[in-house]
Amino acid sequence: MTTAPTLVIGATGNVGRQVAVQLTERELPVRALARRPEKANLPASVEVVPGDLSDVDSLRAALRGVDSVFLMWPLMSRDPAEAIADTIAGSARRLVLLSSAAVRGDSDDAISRVHRAVEEAIEHTSLEWTFLRPHGFATNTLGWASQIRESGVVRGAYGSVYSTLIHEADLAAVAVTALTSDGHVGAKYDLTGAAALTQVEQVRVIGEVIGRETRWEEVPREVARELLLQRIPAEYADAMLDAFAHLASSEPDRPTSTVEEVTGVPARTFAQWVADHAAEFDPAAR
Ligand SMILES: NC(=O)c1ccc[n+]([C@@H]2O[C@H](COP(=O)([O-])OP(=O)(O)OC[C@H]3O[C@@H](n4cnc5c(N)ncnc54)[C@H](OP(=O)(O)O)[C@@H]3O)[C@@H](O)[C@H]2O)c1
Numbered sequence: 001m002t003t004a005p006t007l008v009i010g011a012t013g014n015v016g017r018q019v020a021v022q023l024t025e026r027e028l029p030v031r032a033l034a035r036r037p038e039k040a041n042l043p044a045s046v047e048v049v050p051g052d053l054s055d056v057d058s059l060r061a062a063l064r065g066v067d068s069v070f071l072m073w074p075l076m077s078r079d080p081a082e083a084i085a086d087t088i089a090g091s092a093r094r095l096v097l098l099s100s101a102a103v104r105g106d107s108d109d110a111i112s113r114v115h116r117a118v119e120e121a122i123e124h125t126s127l128e129w130t131f132l133r134p135h136g137f138a139t140n141t142l143g144w145a146s147q148i149r150e151s152g153v154v155r156g157a158y159g160s161v162y163s164t165l166i167h168e169a170d171l172a173a174v175a176v177t178a179l180t181s182d183g184h185v186g187a188k189y190d191l192t193g194a195a196a197l198t199q200v201e202q203v204r205v206i207g208e209v210i211g212r213e214t215r216w217e218e219v220p221r222e223v224a225r226e227l228l229l230q231r232i233p234a235e236y237a238d239a240m241l242d243a244f245a246h247l248a249s250s251e252p253d254r255p256t257s258t259v260e261e262v263t264g265v266p267a268r269t270f271a272q273w274v275a276d277h278a279a280e281f282d283p284a285a286r
Contacts, residue, residue, distance in 0.1 A: 004067035005029035005047065006179055007092070010074055012040050014139045015098055018172030019070045019179075020046055028180065033062045056083050063091035068179050072098035076110070076235065078117035082124075089125035094185075096175045097122055101133045101190060107246065109239040130178040134191040135253055138165040138273040141202055142280055143231060148206060149283040152214045157224035158244035159200045159216045162252040164192035167268040167276070170259045177262050184262070192255045194267045202270060209274040210281050221245075 006023055010016035011032035023030045024043045033051040034040045040048045051058035053075060063069070069092045071084075088095055099119055102112040122129050144154045174191060178184035197205065200216040207214030219227075221241055228237035247253060259267035279285040 003029055004065055005031040006068045006070060007031045007033060007062055007066045008070045009033045009053065010070075010072035010098070011042060011046070011048075013072060013074070014137065014168040015171045015175070016070060016072055017042070018169050019175050022169075022172050022176045023179070026176070026180070031062065031066065033059065053084060054080065056080070056087050059084065059087050060090070063088065066092050068092055068094040068096075070096050070098070070175055070179065073114065073118050076114070076233070078114045081118045081121035085118075085121040085125050085127070089127045092127065094128045094130075094179060095122065096130045096132065096178045096184075098171070098175070099131045099133050099188075101135045102243070103133060104190075105246075107242070109242050110235045111239045128185040130184045130186070131188045132171060132174060132178075132191055133188055134166050134171055136163040136165050137171075138167050138193060138270060139277075141165065141206065142277065143228075144203065144206070145280045148203075148210075148212075148214055148281045152207065152212055153217050154199075154203045154214065155217045155219045155223070155227060156199060157219060157221045157241065158248050159218045160198050161244050161247045162196040162198050163202075163247070164194075164196045164253050164255045165202065165270050165273070166191055166193040166259070167273045169276075170263075170267050173263045173265070174259060189258050189262060190256050191258050192253070192267065193273070194269045195255055196253050197270055205271050206274050206281055209271050210278050212281075 008016050008020045011020045020030050020032055020042055024045050031047045032042055034048050035052050037048040037050050049062045051062045069088050100115045103115045147154050203214050203216045225237055
């Protein structure tokens with residue numbers, strides 16, 4: 001009997017790429033939806049098909065013969081959420097959604113609103129769904145890479161705020177477990193990395209792992225916003241700064257043990273993540 005492929009949406013992104021790789025490592029068939037298949041650069045065994053989430057017909061075509069789906073939401077808009085959820089439910093049985101821990105609170109920023117709407121749309125289908133609700137991604141610190149390569153000094157706001165950055169490989173491991181084994185239907189997994197570190201400490205750990213002197217320089221929120229706008233849209237920059245402001249005035253973010261409970265393996269440390277991405281911070285490697 002041949003196993004139906006898993007459709008991975010966002011397979012060229014941080015988490016989706018890991019999901020595709022980890023499924024192929026288990027010798028499971030993977031189909032990746034990609035806007036530019038020729039640039040996907042995925043393992044040879046992955047079937048890459050053209051498609052775009054803003055074009056539901058392309059999604060429907062990519063779903064043919066698929067039993068399970070990994071979905072991440074790359075869109076700024078929540079409008080197509082119902083159409084996409086219904087289209088997936090029309091073909092597949094199981095879905096793992098990369099959502100966000102931001103859905104849990106009462107925050108009303110753009111990111112929380114979009115993720116809430118996507119979760120609700122999926123809950124209204126007959127899909128066997130699992131929601132991954134991560135706190136911050138370790139990949140967020142790649143936003144500091146050019147500053148670290150150039151001077152070792154990271155300028156930002158809210159340096160004393162703790163976050164529990166998670167490795168994308170751990171998120172993918174949870175996703176692959178939920179896609180390939182029973183007992184995860186209806187779960188909303190609260191996912192973090194191994195420990196809570198302040199932003200100041202994260203910059204120090206990067207320096208320790210790459211063997212260079214690095215330090216945090218606190219700047220006013222407005223200056224930090226201008227720096228963020230050089231690489232992300234204003235809506236996301238404001239949501240990110242609002243999230244840090246919220247964390248600064250509330251209980252510090254704390255690690256959960258969900259990665260280990262689901263996968264049987266403890267979450268990777270931030271130092272491990274830096275070691276896996278050291279080349280990004282190394283001026284000589286660019
Ligand atoms: N960063 C955090 O701290 C954090 C925390 C919690 C939740 N999240 C959520 O995690 C998600 C981001 O995950 P990530 O970092 O793995 O993503 P990512 O690295 O930013 O990758 C985005 C992916 O989406 C694809 N994509 C973009 N537009 C598309 C479209 N119209 N149709 C189909 N595919 C499209 C991109 O493919 P192309 O190759 O075509 O560009 C790429 O594969 C977001 O929903 C975010 O809100 C993030």
